[in-house]
Amino acid sequence: MDAKNLYYFEKAPVSKAVAHFAVPMMIGTSLSVIYSIMNAYFLGTLHNTAMLTALSLTLPLFAIIMALGNLIGMGSGTFISRLLGEKKYDDVKHVSSFAFYSSLVLGLIVIALGLPWIDSIVYGLGATPDSFGFTKDYVMVMVIGSPIVVLFFTLENIVRSEGSAITSMIGMILSVAVNVILDALVIFVFHWDVIGVASATVISNLVASAFYAFHMGYKSQFLTVSVKWFKATKDILSNVLKIGVPVFIMSIFLGAMSLILNIFLVEYGDQAVAAYGISSRLLQFPEFILMGLCEGVVPLIAFSFTANKLRMKDTIGFTIKTIVALAFAFGIIVYLISDHLIALFTNDPKLIEMGSYILHVTFLSLFITGITTLFTGVFQATAQGTAAFIMSIIQGVVLIPVLFIAKQIFGFHGVVWSLVIADAVAFLVGAIMLYILRNKLQTDVDSLVQ
Structure with a gap:
């Protein structure tokens, strides 16, 4: 670790250190919102609804591949940060090499499992006869490119774990910039439609992964991509998986929760589904800021x-x-201009009213979800695998019964409020676990520093 990173880890004022680590990540996560919007925008210029449908249908697949990257990346990254705190620098090299090559292996497993079942995957995603071909094209490219996508999300976490927050941010910005440029080329110049957009995503991840790998191989003092440092010991696997698996499960649950909410809202008409879709996109920006x-x-x-x-x-x-x-x-911004925000997406008065209501309700849980995310991060950082696992499933486990009960009693309003209730329960569970574990964290630290 260079002297600058060590300064922010050990000596910088806490406010300055938090800014150093968090601001680049906040910028990077904000850009990921733009990233998804731009893909939809360029395909939208072709005025083909089936193509946009294919892009939406493949989101769960992309989420799973991304989750695999976070499984290795978050698990290895938090382990690396702890090892740096203990000054076990050779172990850091072993873990970073393990993360690099295990990510590629996971991607190859996705290819081996995915290619023979392409048609089944496309049907499973809900493709209609009109969108089947476009969805299959996107799925094919994403499955073949999965080693690169998994590697990108892994390396972003690894680079950030050693304190190189700016480098991590640059890689994310590079990925978005290359993706936007390639989207324009494949749509307006080469006319490759869905295959082009999917390929642009994979190539942009490849460019960013190469940037991260160069940093790890030639710029970082302790990270490495050299295969000679590769180890898959019981200690490495245990520390990576006990944090990485809960992160993976959480990613899957978040995607499933969105799908479940849509199913419940369908009963109240297309406007209810559309209103939730618009408000959730608007909520994404501040959520990703706090997540970053x-x-x-x-x-x-x-x-x-x-x-x-x-x-x-x-x-x-x-x-x-x-x-x-x-x-x-x-919250102040949303409550002052919520109608105007919804109106950016539609001119339907009823949809604006419904979307504004959903936005007001869901924004109530913004603080709660922010603190809950921090609780989860604390459990990950301190190697509390069981607590991290509970946090990864609690919201999803609570949401389903709450949805059924709230819908029966309060109808549409119950469905809208159910997410806030589930968030509140997750917050309370996290707070209780952190309170219970406070003495254990003290004991763990004392034993480590003796």
Whole structure:
């Protein structure tokens, strides 16, 4: 680790250290929203509804591939940050090499399992006769490119784990920039429609992965992509999987929850589904800002967990205050101009009214989800695998019965409020577990520093 990164880990004022780690991640996660919007925009210029449908239908597949990258990336990344705090630098090389090559292997497994079942996957995603061909094209490209996509999400986490937050952000910006440029080329110049957009995504991930690999191989003092450092020991596998698996499950649950909510809203008409879709897209931006904040400070918390317990506490406290301030600021904006925000997507008065109502309700949980994400990050950073696993499933487990009960009692309003209720329960469970584990964290730190 270079002296600059070490300064932010160990000596910089907590507010400055949090800004160093979190701001680049917040920018990067915000760009990912633009990333998805631009793909839809370029395909939309072709005025073919079946193509846009294919793009929407393949989101769950992309989410699964991304989740595989986060499985290795988050699991390895938090382990690396803890090892840096313990100054076990050779172990860091072993873990980073393991992360690099295991990501490629996971991607190859996706290819081996996916290619023979392409048609079944496309039908499973819900493709109609009109969208089947376009959906199959996108799925084919994403399955073949899965080693690259998995690698991209893994390396972004690994680079950030050593404190190179700016480098991590540059890689994300590079991916978005290349994707947008290639989208324009494949649509307007080469006329490759869905295959072109899917290929642009894979190629942009390849470029960013090459950037990260170059940094790890030639710029970083402790990270490596050299196969000679590769190890898959029980200790590495245990530490990676106990954090990575809950992250993977959480990603799957989030996608499933969105699907379940849509199923419940269909009963109230297309306008209800459309209103939820618009409001959830608008909510995505502040959610991703807070997610970037919480994920950005994970390496700092993990490092401090093994190096300086008081600094870990100060980091968590400052991050909570920042979440409160950001959620309050976003909330004021939404409650003042919610109608105008919904009107950016539609001129239907009823849809604007319904969308504004959903936006008001769901924004109530912005602070709750921000703190809950931080709880999860703390459990990941401090290697509390069981707590991280519980946090990964609690919201999804609670949401389904709440949806059934709330819908029976309050109808449409119950469905809308059910997500807020599930968020509140997850928050309470996280707070209780953190309170229970506070003594264990103290004991763990004391044993590590002795």
